[in-house]
Amino acid sequence: xxxxxxxxxxxxxxxxxxxxxxxxxxxxxxxxxxxxxxxxxxxxxxxxxxxxxxxxxxxxxxxxxxxxxxxxxxxxxxxxxxxxxxxxxxxxxxxxxxxxxxxxxxxxxxxxxxxxxxxxxxxxxxxxxxxxxxxxxxxxxxxxxxxxxxxxxxxxxxxxxxxxxxxxxxxxxxxxxxxxxxxxxxxxxxxxxxxxxxxxxxxxxxxxxxxxxxxxxxxxxxxxxxxxxxxxxxxxxxxxx
Amino acid sequence: xxxxxxxxxxxxxxxxxxxxxxxxxxxxxxxxxxxxxxxxxxxxxxxxxxxxxxxxxxxxxxxxxxxxxxxxxxxxxxxxxxxxxxxxxxxxxxxxxxxxxxxxxxxxxxxxxxxxxxxxxxxxxxxxxxxxxxxxxxxxxxxxxxxxxxxxxxxxxxxxxxxxxxxxxxxxxxxxxxxxxxxxxxxxxxxxxxxxxxxxxxxxxxxxxxxxxxxxxxxxxxxxxxxxxxxxxxxxxxxxxxxxxxxxxxxxxxxxxxxxxxxxxxxxxxxxxxxxxxxxxxxxxxxxxxxxxxxxxxxxxxxxxxxxxxxxxxxxxxxxxxxxxxxxxxxxxxxxxxxxxxxxxxxxxxxxxxx
Numbered sequence: 185x186x187x188x189x190x191x192x193x194x195x196x197x198x199x200x201x202x203x204x205x206x207x208x209x210x211x212x213x214x215x216x217x218x219x220x221x222x223x224x225x226x227x228x229x230x231x232x233x234x235x236x237x238x239x240x241x242x243x244x245x246x247x248x249x250x251x252x253x254x255x256x257x258x259x260x261x262x263x264x265x266x267x268x269x270x271x272x273x274x275x276x277x278x279x280x281x282x283x284x285x286x287x288x289x290x291x292x293x294x295x296x297x298x299x300x301x302x303x304x305x306x307x308x309x310x311x312x313x314x315x316x317x318x319x320x321x322x323x324x325x326x327x328x329x330x331x332x333x334x335x336x337x338x339x340x341x342x343x344x345x346x347x348x349x350x351x352x353x354x355x356x357x358x359x360x361x362x363x364x365x366x367x368x369x370x371x372x373x374x375x376x377x378x379x380x381x382x383x384x385x386x387x388x389x390x391x392x393x394x395x396x397x398x399x400x401x402x403x404x405x406x407x408x409x410x411x412x413x414x415x416x417x418x419x420x421x422x423x424x425x
Numbered sequence: 426x427x428x429x430x431x432x433x434x435x436x437x438x439x440x441x442x443x444x445x446x447x448x449x450x451x452x453x454x455x456x457x458x459x460x461x462x463x464x465x466x467x468x469x470x471x472x473x474x475x476x477x478x479x480x481x482x483x484x485x486x487x488x489x490x491x492x493x494x495x496x497x498x499x500x501x502x503x504x505x506x507x508x509x510x511x512x513x514x515x516x517x518x519x520x521x522x523x524x525x526x527x528x529x530x531x532x533x534x535x536x537x538x539x540x541x542x543x544x545x546x547x548x549x550x551x552x553x554x555x556x557x558x559x560x561x562x563x564x565x566x567x568x569x570x571x572x573x574x575x576x577x578x579x580x581x582x583x584x585x586x587x588x589x590x591x592x593x594x595x596x597x598x599x600x601x602x603x604x605x606x607x608x609x610x611x612x613x614x615x616x617x618x619x620x621x622x623x624x625x626x627x628x629x630x631x632x633x634x635x636x637x638x639x640x641x642x643x644x645x646x647x648x649x650x651x652x653x654x655x656x657x658x659x660x661x662x663x664x665x666x667x668x669x670x671x672x673x674x675x676x677x678x679x680x681x682x683x684x685x686x687x688x689x690x691x692x693x694x695x696x697x698x699x700x701x702x703x704x705x706x707x708x709x710x711x712x713x714x715x716x717x718x719x720x721x722x723x724x725x726x727x728x729x730x731x732x733x734x735x736x737x738x739x740x741x742x743x744x745x746x747x748x749x750x751x752x753x754x755x756x757x758x759x760x761x762x763x764x765x766x767x768x769x770x771x772x773x774x775x776x777x778x779x780x
Contacts, residue, residue, distance in 0.1 A: 366505030395621035395630040400504040401641035402612040403537060410580050411542040411649065412481045 273332055279345055280331035288348035292355040297346075305359035306347060307340040307374040323371045326379040339376040341384075349383045351390035354397065360384055366399055470655035471689075475545040480685060485718055486540075489681035492711045493538055496676035500534045540681040544650040552595040560591035569596065571604050579605040580648070598651065613645030622646075622657050631664040640679045662686050671699050688716045694749035697739070701756040704763075710735035713742045720746075736761065 273280075291297055301309070314320055327335050327342035341347050347356055360369050360376075368388055371381040391397040479485055518526070564587075572583040584596040584604050596604065606616050620626055621642060630639055639661055647654035662683055665671055674680045687693050693712050700709040710732060717726040724745035730738050736757065743753050 364505070365507050365510055367507040393619050393621065394626050395619070395635070395639070395642075398635055398638045400506060401638070401645050402506070404541075404611070404613065404645050405536070406539060406542055406649075407578070408481065408542065410578055411544060412477045414478075414481065 277333040278331070279328045279333060279342075281345070283346055283348055285348050285350045285352050288346055288350070288353050289355065291346040292353070300344075305374075306344065306356070307359070307376065310340040310343075310375050312375040313337050319372060321372065322378060323375055323381070324377050327377045328379075339380060340374065341376050341380045349380060349387050351387045351394065351396065353387070354391060357384065357387055357391060357397070361388065361397075469690075470546050470652070470659055471544065472546045472655075476543050476685070476689060477545065479719055480543040482718075485685070485715065488711055488715050488718065489540060489684060490538070492684055492708050492715070493540075493678075493680045494676045494708075495531075495534055495538070497530075497534065499676045500537050501530075538676075538678050540678055541644050542649045543682050543685055546652055546655050547598060547648075547650040550595050550597055550601075553592055554585065554595070555593040557591040557593065560587070561589070563591075565589060569600065569604060571608055573608050579609055602648070602651070611645075613642075615646065618653065619646060622653055627657065627660055631661065634670060634673065636661050636665060636670065636673050637677055637679065640674075640677075644678075658682070658686070666692060666695055669695055669699050671696050672703065684712060684715060685719070688712065688719050691716075691720070691746075691748065694747060694753055697753050698749075698756045701739075701753070701760050704760065706735045706739075706760065710738045713739055716742070716746070 312319060312323070323339065324335065327333060327338035333342065341349060349356060351357070360374055361367070362369050368385060371378065374381075376384070388397065392399060567589060568587040570583075570585045570587070579601075582601075582605065584601050585593060586596050586600065587593050603616050606614050619642065621630060621639065627639065639657065643654050643657045647657075665674070665683065666687065671683070674683055684693075684696065687696055693716055696712060697709050700706075700712065713725070714732050717723055720726075725742045728741045728745065730741045732738055739753075739757060743750055743757070747753055
């Protein structure tokens with residue numbers, strides 16, 4: 185069982201971590217909670233979720249605590265140090281490069297975007313593949329697994345690496361809001377994967393919170409008697425008395 | 426009142442919940458510093474004299490409602506409320522039924538144009554009901570007790586806090602706002618203050634001229650006497666006045682409080698200029714009348730010019746109390762010349778027709 189584990193959980197994760205060290209922001213010392221082994225400083229990758237990173241770190245530490253595997257692991261590590269290239273990922277499926285939001289915003293104004301999508305939202309020309317007449321009630325969970333496109337027909341957002349769903353990328357977010365009632369369009373309509381839909385909801389809420397996206401605020405009615413009583417001189421608004 | 430930075434407290438109401446977040450006292454400090462940063466002119470919040478008796482006075486309310494106007498298309502514009510929309514209905518009606526529907530629509534419009542109250546800024550609550558030191562080691566979190574009886578309004582709800590050192594006190598205003606939203610959720614209001622009301626975000630929103638949105642948002646979120654509400658309103662009115670965008674609020678519920686605020690601070694001149702330029706001379710004279718109602722001892726009130734003689738009335742104000750005399754005078758002069766030209770033109774046309 186362990187040998188098969190070694191093939192699967194080889195030191196590729198650590199190599200991957202090192203090779204994507206381009207967007208390094210800070211170094212983190214990490215302590216394994218079970219063995220209390222202090223690991224060497226691990227680079228935190230921009231854009232990766234912290235939970236995923238911790239999982240990767242824990243995976244590595246599990247391997248290193250197995251005494252029988254340590255020498256093999258050390259050899260692999262030495263090998264891995266020399267080369268820093270990706271492991272044969274086709275470039276069109278490679279999503280490990282993290283595109284900043286500013287680039288995405290510029291892309292939305294570019295000629296490349298215009299020729300690809302024209303004036304329509306990015307999801308309009310996408311065709312979802314499914315069996316039968318009615319589509320499944322949920323779209324796929326995610327198109328990108330481990331930084332690689334894992335499907336043959338990725339969703340409208342995942343297929344274009346320069347479409348970054350973020351609260352500042354208003355041009356993109358507005359395309360997923362209904363022009364009729366101001367609600368976020370359901371994923372059955374836009375055919376984006378569940379992960380991107382969740383990110384979109386977060387981005388829309390955040391943009392509304394910052395005031396970048398406007399909406400019609402519900403009307404608030406005031407009962408004037410709560411705020412001013414003409415007989416008394418001061419308001420009856422002090423509570424807890 | 427010394428307050429340690431407390432990170433969590435329990436709430437006793439329907440059940441026990443755990444809350445995480447900064448307490449009101451830290452937010453209080455934030456608000457105070459940001460008031461100083463935002464208002465850099467003579468604009469201030471209502472923290473000295475109470476404007477409520479004047480605002481709710483019959484005459485002032487009538488004038489403000491008249492000034493607000495009633496543009497039906499503006500009031501009943503299509504609103505995107507995230508609901509499923511239905512196609513419009515077309516009906517054949519008799520005259521009486523049409524009048525009935527029209528009066529209903531007018532009532533609905535008036536309720537949509539209800540002005541948010543203008544109040545003095547609320548003072549921090551510092552009431553301590555009991556200091557029971559025997560409860561000191563009893564609990565490590567604060568307990569909040571809220572009266573959730575049906576029919577009690579948010580403003581009159583009793584909310585008390587038992588601190589870790591045994592003190593039983595009334596909840597601070599920020600705590601009250603959070604608890605009210607928890608137990609009486611209202612659409613458009615959040616537990617956490619929106620980031621829109623921070624200085625940079627507010628400035629960028631006002632730079633995009635989203636005045637009505639910001640004011641609607643702050644009305645839905647905050648009470649009219651809270652410091653955040655007053656600060657945001659001051660920022661919005663400041664921006665409106667600087668860029669002469671007063672008419673963006675015309676025929677909305679915020680126009681009245683804006684006019685009241687400008688009249689209170691003796692800054693109605695740019696508003697008068699925009700109104701006269703739009704030829705709304707009735708509204709302009711109403712604004713001057715409002716100014717006289719608020720500042721009863723001003724010089725122009727003593728001239729006793731009839732309010733209905735709009736041009737003379739405004740001239741009286743210009744001569745006595747106006748601060749930007751030249752601009753208002755020029756605007757009025759242009760208006761008068763334009764009226765004169767129109768009369769002349771009308772005269773020549775009627776003559777040409779042989780009438």
